[in-house]
Amino acid sequence: MLYIVGLGLGNEKDITLRGLEAVQKCDKVFIEAYTSLLSFGLSSDGLSTLEKLYGKPVILADRETVEEKADEILSAAADSDVAFLVVGDPFGATTHTDLVVRAKKLGIDVKVVHNASVMNAVGVCGLQLYHYGETVSIPFFTDTWRPDSFYEKIQKNRGLGLHTLCLLDIRVKEPTLESLCRGKKQYEPPRYMSVNTAIEQLLEVEQNRGESAYSEDTMCVGFARLGSEDQKIVAGTMRQLESVDFGAPLHCLVIVGKTHPVEEEMLDFYRTV
Numbered sequence: 631m632l633y634i635v636g637l638g639l640g641n642e643k644d645i646t647l648r649g650l651e652a653v654q655k656c657d658k659v660f661i662e663a664y665t666s667l668l669s670f671g672l673s674s675d676g677l678s679t680l681e682k683l684y685g686k687p688v689i690l691a692d693r694e695t696v697e698e699k700a701d702e703i704l705s706a707a708a709d710s711d712v713a714f715l716v717v718g719d720p721f722g723a724t725t726h727t728d729l730v731v732r733a734k735k736l737g738i739d740v741k742v743v744h745n746a747s748v749m750n751a752v753g754v755c756g757l758q759l760y761h762y763g764e765t766v767s768i769p770f771f772t773d774t775w776r777p778d779s780f781y782e783k784i785q786k787n788r789g790l791g792l793h794t795l796c797l798l799d800i801r802v803k804e805p806t807l808e809s810l811c812r813g814k815k816q817y818e819p820p821r822y823m824s825v826n827t828a829i830e831q832l833l834e835v836e837q838n839r840g841e842s843a844y845s846e847d848t849m850c851v852g853f854a855r856l857g858s859e860d861q862k863i864v865a866g867t868m869r870q871l872e873s874v875d876f877g878a879p880l881h882c883l884v885i886v887g888k889t890h891p892v893e894e895e896m897l898d899f900y901r902t903v
């Protein structure tokens with residue numbers, strides 16, 4: 631049996647009782663560590679906090695393990711109980727559907743234990759979850775790679791008066807270009823996009839496109855460490871949020887669409903001024 635268990639957003643205590651029961655009966659426990667990370671970080675300390683709670687070792691599954699070595703997880707699940715833990719909800723990221731499909735094709739039973747996701751936790755700012763359009767991902771720009779396909783999606787959402795959730799790039803265990811050329815993998819230090827960088831990139835794209843999908847005066851909400859004790863939520867224009875210090879990762883951003891008076895009332899609690 632493969633149990634795919636959501637851990638929620640805050641800390642190790644956000645696992646559900648059902649999730650904890652599943653983990654406790656599993657022979658092997660993997661944790662996905664690249665589409666998200668726990669608010670207390672996936673340092674060795676972070677892992678040992680989980681291990682202490684579960685009373686068993688937790689195997690870190692980075693991008694290579696999940697995408698290239700999924701067979702290891704699946705073959706273990708074919709003849710024993712295996713848990714695959716995901717921060718947030720298992721389906722709050724597109725990547726895990728693939729693991730479910732592969733497991734089912736191999737005849738492995740799959741059970742999913744849901745939890746809170748960033749996709750619904752952003753509701754805390756008062757913008758109705760029903761009023762969101764397509765979610766976009768904002769990748770880190772490099773000198774030679776500045777993809778902007780999110781622009782049309784935001785433009786479309788705004789045209790319909792809908793809010794846009796922007797998920798911000800996480801770069802963990804990225805091989806350096808140099809090491810790829812040499813054939814021996816060495817990794818870049820982890821990077822997590824801040825609200826400030828996201829806005830900088832969004833404004834650069836708007837300047838290049840010039841189609842007024844949004845501007846410096848567009849109202850947004852920035853979120854950091856949602857679900858944690860020290861979460862930070864600030865509403866303001868892109869210009870205002872560009873200089874707000876949101877602190878440690880993870881961050882995400884909502885570009886506000888057309889608002890209802892009740893949504894405005896809730897946003898007032900988070901405004902910069």
Ligand SMILES: C[S@@+](CC[C@H](N)C(=O)[O-])C[C@H]1O[C@@H](n2cnc3c(N)ncnc32)[C@H](O)[C@@H]1O
Pocket residue numbers: 639665666716717718719720721722723724746747748749796797798799800853854855856857880881882
């Ligand atoms: C693939 S998504 C979410 C995955 C997770 N499984 C979930 O359901 O929440 C990862 C992105 O969501 C955002 N994110 C995740 N957790 C967050 C948090 N606690 N606070 C703010 N943003 C968060 C970040 O932009 C991050 O790059």
